[in-house]
Amino acid sequence: MNHADVLQAAGLSEAETTGGTLAVTSPIDGAEVARVAETQPGDMPEVIARAQEAFRAWCMLPAPRRGELVRLLGEELRSAKAQLGAMVTLEAGKIVSEGLGEVQEMIDICDFAVGLSRQLYGLTIASERPGHRMMETWHPLGPTAVITAFNFPVAVWSWNTAIALVCGNPVIWKPSEKTPLTAMACMKVFERALKRFGADAPEGLVQLVIGGAQIGEALVTAREIPLVSATGSTRMGRIVGPKVAERFGRSILELGGNNAMVVAPSADLDMAVRAIVFSAVGTAGQRCTSLRRLIVHESIREELVGRLKKAYESLPIGDPRREGTLVGPLIDMGARERMREALARARADGGRVHGGQPVSEGVPAGGAYVAPAIVEMPEQTEVVREETFAPILYVMGYDRLEDAIAMQNAVPQGLSSCIFTLDLREAETFISAAGSDCGIVNVNIGPSGAEIGGAFGGEKETGGGRESGSDAWKGYMRRATNTINYSDRLPLAQGVRFDI
Ligand code: NAD
Numbered sequence: 001m002n003h004a005d006v007l008q009a010a011g012l013s014e015a016e017t018t019g020g021t022l023a024v025t026s027p028i029d030g031a032e033v034a035r036v037a038e039t040q041p042g043d044m045p046e047v048i049a050r051a052q053e054a055f056r057a058w059c060m061l062p063a064p065r066r067g068e069l070v071r072l073l074g075e076e077l078r079s080a081k082a083q084l085g086a087m088v089t090l091e092a093g094k095i096v097s098e099g100l101g102e103v104q105e106m107i108d109i110c111d112f113a114v115g116l117s118r119q120l121y122g123l124t125i126a127s128e129r130p131g132h133r134m135m136e137t138w139h140p141l142g143p144t145a146v147i148t149a150f151n152f153p154v155a156v157w158s159w160n161t162a163i164a165l166v167c168g169n170p171v172i173w174k175p176s177e178k179t180p181l182t183a184m185a186c187m188k189v190f191e192r193a194l195k196r197f198g199a200d201a202p203e204g205l206v207q208l209v210i211g212g213a214q215i216g217e218a219l220v221t222a223r224e225i226p227l228v229s230a231t232g233s234t235r236m237g238r239i240v241g242p243k244v245a246e247r248f249g250r251s252i253l254e255l256g257g258n259n260a261m262v263v264a265p266s267a268d269l270d271m272a273v274r275a276i277v278f279s280a281v282g283t284a285g286q287r288c289t290s291l292r293r294l295i296v297h298e299s300i301r302e303e304l305v306g307r308l309k310k311a312y313e314s315l316p317i318g319d320p321r322r323e324g325t326l327v328g329p330l331i332d333m334g335a336r337e338r339m340r341e342a343l344a345r346a347r348a349d350g351g352r353v354h355g356g357q358p359v360s361e362g363v364p365a366g367g368a369y370v371a372p373a374i375v376e377m378p379e380q381t382e383v384v385r386e387e388t389f390a391p392i393l394y395v396m397g398y399d400r401l402e403d404a405i406a407m408q409n410a411v412p413q414g415l416s417s418c419i420f421t422l423d424l425r426e427a428e429t430f431i432s433a434a435g436s437d438c439g440i441v442n443v444n445i446g447p448s449g450a451e452i453g454g455a456f457g458g459e460k461e462t463g464g465g466r467e468s469g470s471d472a473w474k475g476y477m478r479r480a481t482n483t484i485n486y487s488d489r490l491p492l493a494q495g496v497r498f499d500i
Pocket of ligand 1: 147148149150151152174175176177211212213214215216217220231232233234235236237239240253254255256257287288289387389415457458462
């Protein structure tokens with residue numbers, strides 16, 4: 001299918017994809033595929049007012065009824081999976097199975113949220129006062145802004161939106177300016193669900209705004225939006241976090257990662273090699289959870305690096321639409337330039353670089369294709385401590401597990417981490433308080449490819465937010481503590497006497 005056919009299959013009309021001010025290119029070949037209309041800053045007050053109005057109606061609908069809309073969304077996503085997956089491939093450059101996988105993740109979170117819509121429960125707590133009962137109730141919070149990054153152009157929206165909707169919150173979505181088309185296609189799917197759901201859904205329940213940082217900032221600074229969920233770079237979070245905090249809003253920040261794997265002497269190396277290659281080169285190293293640092297025991301370092309170099313040599317790099325391709329393009333030429341710069345810095349620090357060169361043969365012209373790089377580093381230098389959003393795997397050696405854990409933790413980011421070991425003591429130490437300081441800590445599994453059932457997010461400069469499963473829903477609601485006196489006395493807490 002050519003680019004235009006993909007847009008058409010996803011239900012995007014010519015009027016929607018031509019004549020606008022935002023040029024959208026495909027990383028597959030750098031070709032301009034559309035020009036879409038941008039939301040104007042002057043439109044934002046109206047968008048926000050509509051969301052507030054929608055909140056008033058939506059928050060009063062019983063949560064299981066709200067869940068019905070998400071159930072229908074899951075159904076519509078199932079039938080649109082191929083078309084939406086192809087849009088992800090077109091606009092973000094993911095290989096076909098990863099594009100489809102992203103849509104599957106959307107379906108999974110819908111299923112989770114439907115169940116959740118009957119489980120938004122609080123605790124009953126023992127009161128110290130006789131004839132009293134204490135409990136907590138969870139209420140909808142209000143309009144929720146969802147700002148998303150290019151590398152998960154639809155899944156991150158769904159993690160937030162499926163949960164926000166069952167929690168009773170309308171959503172205003174600002175996707176990355178690099179992937180507005182996938183967002184527009186996704187809204188078509190949502191609108192089909194909305195139509196089937198009927199009149200209970202207020203107008204403006206989920207709105208899409210298109211544009212860059214300026215449009216995002218209009219959401220970030222709006223007092224009427226109690227929650228801003230923002231996914232992207234740490235640079236963005238450093239601006240967004242304080243601005244939301246300044247107006248006492250709540251934010252869920254999902255920012256950059258710099259994820260490591262420790263490979264211990266007892267590791268199953270066959271499994272480790274597969275996990276390393278998938279997590280370091282999958283999505284061309286453009287996942288927040290991509291493996292970027294390999295901390296390997298000196299006794300197996302040479303063998304492991306040798307096996308990895310061999311695996312890297314035969315990686316099928318190229319057109320992400322082609323069957324068999326495992327490494328598609330980087331998002332744009334700027335990303336390729338940043339990769340080149342990082343490799344030059346690593347070399348200057350004494351790193352030995354294998355691969356990492358631009359690829360122009362056997363790939364579509366105009367795309368930013370690269371050979372993934374393995375870099376053997378003498379130590380964890382500054383460039384290793386930064387997140388370069390490209391397939392660079394830095395390799396460092398260790399002798400004692402404490403040193404490996406210290407190295408894993410000695411970066412500003414704290415998203416995902418893992419250890420490969422068959423030694424129970426090592427595994428338990430790594431996931432204990434003395435171990436990894438990340439939000440995701442795995443054993444014998446790579447750092448990427450999280451399931452939606454767990455809470456997703458990380459510590460330190462990753463922002464501290466949690467999305468998706470477990471009790472992440474609590475971030476989308478407000479908690480009220482209720483104390484009910486069913487006695488005929490009025491005892492005060494802490495034994496305080498105040499007789500009048
Ligand atoms: P980015 O920071 O350039 O942009 C992300 C989003 O923030 C975009 O929609 C952008 O328009 C918006 N934005 C930028 N500045 C803003 C501002 N001042 N106010 C409001 N909005 C603003 O990130 P990117 O290049 O699209 O994505 C890659 C980054 O995202 C990587 O660092 C990656 O690790 C991170 N990421 C993190 C997670 C996670 O869950 N932790 C998931 C995916 C991506």
